[in-house]
Amino acid sequence: MSRLYRFFDKIEQLGVDMAIIYNVESSSRPSTYYLSGFTGSFSVLVLNRDKQFIITDSRYFEQAKQQTKFQLIEYRNGDLFNSIKAVVEEFKPKTIGLEFQRISHNVFLKINEKIKADFLPLDSVIESMRSVKEPEEIENIKRAISISEKAFLKTIEFIKEGVTEREVAAEFEYNMKKLGADGIAFETIVISGPRTSLPHGRPSSKRINRGEPITFDFGAVVNGYCADITRTVFFGKPDDEFKKIYDTVYEAQTIALNGGSANMKGKDVDALARSHIHQKGYGQYFGHGLGHGIGLEVHESPRVNSSNVELLPESAVVTIEPGIYVEGKYGVRIEEDVLVKKDFFERLTTLPREMMTI
Ligand SMILES: [Mn+2]
Known part of the structure; x- marks a missing residue:
C-alpha cells in the first residue's frame, strides 16, 4: 500500500481531491495495474486517500476481487459515464485528476459533461513514480531479461540457410513463452541483410542467407514487466566495413554504459554515445535516441535522448x-538494459555484447 500512499501524497500536493483512471479502450492498463493490481481490460478506478473503488463489468467481477483491495462496483448496463458519475459524487470533489495523455478527447468530453469539477493532468505524477523501480519490480524485469536471453541463445541455433525472418521470429516468441514468459513486450524483430537498416523493420518472408547480418530485437514480459534487448549477429564471415560499423556501435555503447549514472541528465548520457559515433563519421546514420x-x-520514462534535461x-x-543504419547496406544495433545507480549503471543484460558470428 505504500505505493498508493505516495500517490495520494503527490496528488494532494497538486491540489487534486481524487483521481479517475479510465481503462476502457485506453492505454491506462499499466497505471491501473500499478495502482490497483488489476490486469483486466475494462475498469475505471475512482480513488483518493479515503476511498478506493474499481468499476468493472461481469467479465471481471471475480478477477477484480482476487487482484485488488479496491471496493468493487459492478457495472452491468446503461451509460458507463452515469455509473462513474454516481461513484464520483460520493467524493464531492472540486478538482479531479485524469490521465490526459491516455484518454481520448471523446472520453474527456463525456466526463466533463457529466461531472462538474476542474480537471488536472496526472500523467507526469504516475510516470515519474513508475520510473523509479521498487525491488520487486526490478526482480520482475530481471526475470524477463533472463527468459529473453535464454530464448535468444536457443533461437540462434535454429538458424540455417534459407529459413525466413518470420519463421525465426515465430520460433523466438515460442521459445520465450516456453521458457516461462507471460507474453511478449512487442512484436519480435528479426530482420536480415539489407533490411537491417530499418531500425524497426518487421519480420518478412525474406529468406536468411549466409553472408548477411541479422538483427534481433526482443523482450519477454514477466508479471507485467518488460525486457527490451537487441543483438545484431553475422551469419558467416563479415566484411571489414561491417566490422567497423559494429565496433563503432560497440564502443559508443561501452562509453555510455561506463559513463552513465544518476548524476547525469538523459541528454548527457545520449551525448556520450552520439559524439563517439559522430567522431567515427557515422553521425548521420544514428537517428534515434540512445534509450x-x-x-x-x-x-x-525516463528518456535517454537529447531532449531530456532531467537527471536520470x-x-x-x-x-x-x-x-x-546505412540504407541499402545494413544496420547494427546493440541494446542493453541497465539499472541506474547513484554513481554508475548496473548492467542487467548478461549476453555478450561483442560481435557474434553464427
Ligand atoms: Mn528499446
Missing part, C-alpha cells in the same frame, strides 16, 4: 541502444 525507460511499458532517477531501468 528509454522500461517497466510495465516497453517505452516509458536512481533505480530507473533504461535501455542503452546505439545503432548505425
